Amino acid sequence: MKEDPTNQMPSQYVYGIVPSAFTVPPGLSGVKGKPVEAFVAGDFAAVVTPIEDAESLGTPEDLLAHSAVLDRIAAAGPVLPMVFGTVVPDADVLTDQVLPSMQDTYAAGLHRVRDAAQFTVRARYVRDVALAEIVSENPEVARLREATVGQSEDASHFDRIRLGELVVEDLRRKASGDSTAIVNALTPLARETVTREASQADDVVELAALVDRDSQERFEQEVENLAKKSAGRITFRLLGPQAPYDFVGEV
Amino acid sequence: MTSMAQQRGGGYIDRPHSSSLADVLELILDKGLVIDAYIRVSLVGIEILTIDARIVIASVDTYLRFAEATNRLDLYEHGKDLPEVMEGLNRSGAKGKSSGLLAGVKDALTSGDDDRGRPAEEHEERPRQKVASRTEPRKSE
Numbered sequence A: 001m002k003e004d005p006t007n008q009m010p011s012q013y014v015y016g017i018v019p020s021a022f023t024v025p026p027g028l029s030g031v032k033g034k035p036v037e038a039f040v041a042g043d044f045a046a047v048v049t050p051i052e053d054a055e056s057l058g059t060p061e062d063l064l065a066h067s068a069v070l071d072r073i074a075a076a077g078p079v080l081p082m083v084f085g086t087v088v089p090d091a092d093v094l095t096d097q098v099l100p101s102m103q104d105t106y107a108a109g110l111h112r113v114r115d116a117a118q119f120t121v122r123a124r125y126v127r128d129v130a131l132a133e134i135v136s137e138n139p140e141v142a143r144l145r146e147a148t149v150g151q152s153e154d155a156s157h158f159d160r161i162r163l164g165e166l167v168v169e170d171l172r173r174k175a176s177g178d179s180t181a182i183v184n185a186l187t188p189l190a191r192e193t194v195t196r197e198a199s200q201a202d203d204v205v206e207l208a209a210l211v212d213r214d215s216q217e218r219f220e221q222e223v224e225n226l227a228k229k230s231a232g233r234i235t236f237r238l239l240g241p242q243a244p245y246d247f248v249g250e251v
Numbered sequence B: 001m002t003s004m005a006q007q008r009g010g011g012y013i014d015r016p017h018s019s020s021l022a023d024v025l026e027l028i029l030d031k032g033l034v035i036d037a038y039i040r041v042s043l044v045g046i047e048i049l050t051i052d053a054r055i056v057i058a059s060v061d062t063y064l065r066f067a068e069a070t071n072r073l074d075l076y077e078h079g080k081d082l083p084e085v086m087e088g089l090n091r092s093g094a095k096g097k098s099s100g101l102l103a104g105v106k107d108a109l110t111s112g113d114d115d116r117g118r119p120a121e122e123h124e125e126r127p128r129q130k131v132a133s134r135t136e137p138r139k140s141e
Helices: A058-074 A091-101 A103-112 A127-137 A139-149 A159-189 A215-230 B002-006 B021-027 B051-056 B058-078 B082-099 B099-116 B119-125
Strands: A010-018 A035-042 A044-051 A086-088 A116-125 A192-196 A203-212 A235-240
Touching: A010 A058, A010 A091, A010 A103, A010 A139, A035 A091, A044 A091, A044 A103, A058 A116, A058 A235, A058 B021, A086 A091, A086 B051, A116 A127, A116 A159, A127 A139, A127 B058, A139 A159, A139 B058, A159 A192, A159 A203, A159 A215, A159 B058, A203 A215, A203 A235, A215 A235, A235 B021
Parallel strands: none
Antiparallel strands: A010 A044, A010 A086, A035 A044, A116 A203, A116 A235, A192 A203
């Protein structure tokens, strides 16, 4: 959007939709380090940053700012995160179109995430420990390891590929068992959960959980228990409280 | 706030103060409410090279990485001393540069070594295979 000299209203970068009672947390800064504001219409408000040069948006810093703003809001109250990069031409579009247009969607979405925040759990194998298990459990892996170790990479190329393929298969098989235990332990403590597809061969599980505020401590404690139980074998990374990115649903 | 949550627990979990770029890319990008199409909205954004995660896992690069890691286990177990281990690493690293394919192996091994020392940052390694940003001239992977 080019700046129109006759129109002094800046574009609005939209982070998300909140109930109209929302107040911007003090000191919150948004994309490009600019202030965060809220525009109210009816029962809902849009959380935004006025921005003159929307074309400059899209950097990794902007993406981090987007999530930081939303996570900070989510720590205190319900918010429906917008997809990253949502810009409307001016504030009038917010109050005249965006906010009035999807009242039912906003109401249902905010009801779904009320009094809750998202937590994301990532469990991953300690690689050498899992590999040692596989070598001791799978004779073919042990044989191929013996056949390839110390050999030149050219001479043992296909054996290496086969070895790696078997190891990766075994890792995924292990993960399906270990992830079930993790998911079963955490699901009762969450309002909803989503299991995400593995992105690395040594991932155990990546779980997004919508957790009631009242249950957050118990949820965190259970993640801690799981991590303690598998210390040295599986590492756990816990993100949250976050905005409910995985629980906004289809619109 | 995140600072309140950060120190909770007995220290078995990696509990970052705030999400890293890799966290955000994997979890947040492409997620969220989309405003009705009839409203004038522009989506600015980050270009994503859409490499399917499954394809990355089931790839020769991945297999070679894990074969190499499995072979390195052997070195540890048989108690070879460090110079021999390092020699092996250097050999594969030099080959990697010439073949291209193995560059990824070296890279993976190097980042794997880093992982052990810096668990909080291990996921920083992840976005490079998935994401490129046209608006990110500083990124030089």
